[in-house]
Amino acid sequence: MPERVILVSPRGFCAGVVRAIGSVERALAMFGPPVYVRRAIVHNAHVAARLTAAGAVFVDELDQVPRGGVVVFGAHGVAASVREQSRAQELRVVDATCPLVAKVHREVRGYRRRGYDVVLVGHAGHDEVVGILGQAIGVQLAEHVSDVAGLRLDGADRVACVTQTTLRSQEVAPIVDALRRRFPTLNEPTAKDICYATRNRQAAVEWLARRVDVLLVVGDPTSSNSRRLHEAASQAGCRAYLIGSAAELEDSWLADATVVGVSAGASSPDDLVSELTQRLCRDGALLQEEVFMEERVAFRPARVVANPTGPATLGDGNRGVHGAVGRRRRALVATHPRTRA
Numbered sequence: 001m002p003e004r005v006i007l008v009s010p011r012g013f014c015a016g017v018v019r020a021i022g023s024v025e026r027a028l029a030m031f032g033p034p035v036y037v038r039r040a041i042v043h044n045a046h047v048a049a050r051l052t053a054a055g056a057v058f059v060d061e062l063d064q065v066p067r068g069g070v071v072v073f074g075a076h077g078v079a080a081s082v083r084e085q086s087r088a089q090e091l092r093v094v095d096a097t098c099p100l101v102a103k104v105h106r107e108v109r110g111y112r113r114r115g116y117d118v119v120l121v122g123h124a125g126h127d128e129v130v131g132i133l134g135q136a137i138g139v140q141l142a143e144h145v146s147d148v149a150g151l152r153l154d155g156a157d158r159v160a161c162v163t164q165t166t167l168r169s170q171e172v173a174p175i176v177d178a179l180r181r182r183f184p185t186l187n188e189p190t191a192k193d194i195c196y197a198t199r200n201r202q203a204a205v206e207w208l209a210r211r212v213d214v215l216l217v218v219g220d221p222t223s224s225n226s227r228r229l230h231e232a233a234s235q236a237g238c239r240a241y242l243i244g245s246a247a248e249l250e251d252s253w254l255a256d257a258t259v260v261g262v263s264a265g266a267s268s269p270d271d272l273v274s275e276l277t278q279r280l281c282r283d284g285a286l287l288q289e290e291v292f293m294e295e296r297v298a299f300r301p302a303r304v305v306a307n308p309t310g311p312a313t314l315g316d317g318n319r320g321v322h323g324a325v326g327r328r329r330r331a332l333v334a335t336h337p338r339t340r341a
């Protein structure tokens with residue numbers, strides 16, 4: 001076991017995930033079970049298990065939801081065809097699409113309206129990517145640099161690029177470079193397509209990786225931003241492991257490690273992080289929390305977007321954003337006394 005454990009922040013739940021989970025809880029409180037959730041509300045099996053126990057029913061497609069039922073769309077967003085289907089089935093929809101994903105949706109639709117070909121940089125099959133591709137006809141995916149040569153686009157002068165929100169800028173840059181070489185007038189993605197939570201957690205992990213022997217990222221293997229955090233730590237030269245919960249910890253990972261760092265993906269609940277730090281500190285290791293950067297972002301609650309049985313609302317809109325990302329600050333905010341198990 002290590003001598004010191006450093007818990008870095010920002011880590012764990014982002015504003016979009018808080019809003020999505022809160023949307024399911026509020027829908028359960030307002031309408032009662034069952035509340036249907038299309039696909040993963042967020043990519044974390046522990047979160048899904050808790051919501052299932054409370055009465056949420058996870059479905060792959062809306063065909064599995066009875067007419068007039070209550071359904072929540074998760075933080076990753078949905079294709080336009082899914083919204084159309086929800087109207088056809090007269091579903092009461094709580095749209096918990098993260099406002100930062102919805103921003104990319106609007107960018108795509110705006111480009112297509114103005115006659116641009118749109119290329120999305122992202123990972124094939126991820127729910128967010130499926131939703132973005134489904135915003136308009138003719139949006140194409142580039143997952144790797146090698147995909148750029150095979151894109152079939154109408155003209156070279158009106159091409160725009162957007163990205164999945166949970167990537168690393170290091171993986172996006174070579175693909176955008178290849179696009180720019182093929183389409184010199186490319187409308188490039190804005191830096192903010194990769195969301196604030198992804199960028200902040202990656203920067204914190206890269207900073208932490210230089211100070212520890214081993215870095216543990218709490219996250220689900222299906223979570224894109226958790227996997228990118230793990231990659232960021234590994235590429236910063238640190239022995240890094242992606243871990244779902246404390247139960248998965250292997251003592252061999254900690255061999256010769258004096259200082260262990262801990263972070264968590266944007267869909268990982270903090271109680272899983274606490275379980276892990278308690279296990280790491282059970283032999284008396286010192287637990288420190290380091291704030292790499294303050295983060296103050298919150299989104300307004302989602303609202304019901306269709307309700308055939310009468311007016312009802314879960315909040316006051318999808319687009320509102322409260323607060324701002326705080327300035328970068330590094331400070332030791334808590335040092336817990338050594339404890340012996």
Ligand code: SF4
Nearest residue numbers: 014016075098165195
């Ligand atoms: S990771 Fe970013 S885009 Fe995804 S839900 Fe969180 S804030 Fe929104």
